[in-house]
Amino acid sequence: MSLWPIVESQYGIKIRSTTQVKDVYKVETDHATYCLKSYDFPEEEVRFITRVLSCLDEHQFTQSQKVLPAIDERAYITHEGAYYTLTNWVHGQQPKFARTSDIRRGISTLAKFHLLATGFPALEAPESRIRYSRLPGEFSDYKSLLLPHRSTGHLVELCDEALELLQQPEVLETIQQEQLNSSFIHGDYNYPNLVKDKKNTIHLIDFENTSMHVRAKDLAHILHRNSLWNAEGMLRLIEYYMRYRSMNTSELHLLLALLTAPYHVVRNIRIGGFRSAKPIIPSKDQLRKYRRELRALL
Incomplete structure (x- = not known):
């Protein structure tokens, strides 16, 4: 039928x-x-x-x-x-994050979503969607993808740094607190899954990647996708996010770990192979500058 x-x-x-x-x-x-x-x-x-x-x-x-x-x-x-x-059906169009007004709307909407993205009935979440403890494994997988390529040694070191940051007591405490809060995330928060209506309100669609996870994961995702290796741009957007949802020092340590990991390069390798990722691999000098400026987050 x-x-x-x-x-x-x-x-x-x-x-x-x-x-x-x-x-x-x-x-x-x-x-x-x-x-x-x-x-x-x-x-x-x-x-x-x-x-x-x-x-x-x-x-x-x-x-x-x-x-x-x-x-x-x-x-x-x-x-x-x-x-x-x-x-x-949400009527509208995809926001254009190259525009300051749209990326700000996207960031403020994310913060407002995160304010409410807690308190999910924990017993109703399948084990496959409970992912608070998966970050070390994710970063280790990044290393495995980067190791075969001679030009990505400095990014492998970045993965090691991110793994060390995850082991900080304040980061472990934040991850545990997110689990106690039953926090959840969208899982793929970026313009393809957002719709801007005629009133310029941003709507979230397509929750197929949602999971029980740390909310900083959503924020790191949109920052990696739209301010790649631009720490100053990231910090401005984080400051804007915090106008709507504050983050304590421990949460910022966790966010630093997520922003340290070379997510976007790995994403491109997975989607289109190393040739696709090559144009966005930073030089060692560019990476040093990024890491130095990103530390201002703390």
């Missing part, structure tokens, strides 16, 4: 048209526009993703998608072995 009659019967809607947009479907009815997304994750992880969105809704966060329950109140449906969620 086709997917669309299943969607109509399970949700009690009458579909007027459907359009595929990247990996989701835009579903038009006479009364509303929805986003239908499929997942190939285990069911417990799909349930977790929908529960994160429900948690944000319960916290009255208005800038993430809302899950439309099926007629039987389930947060997702199944069809031919796949799981599907139906959420509201």
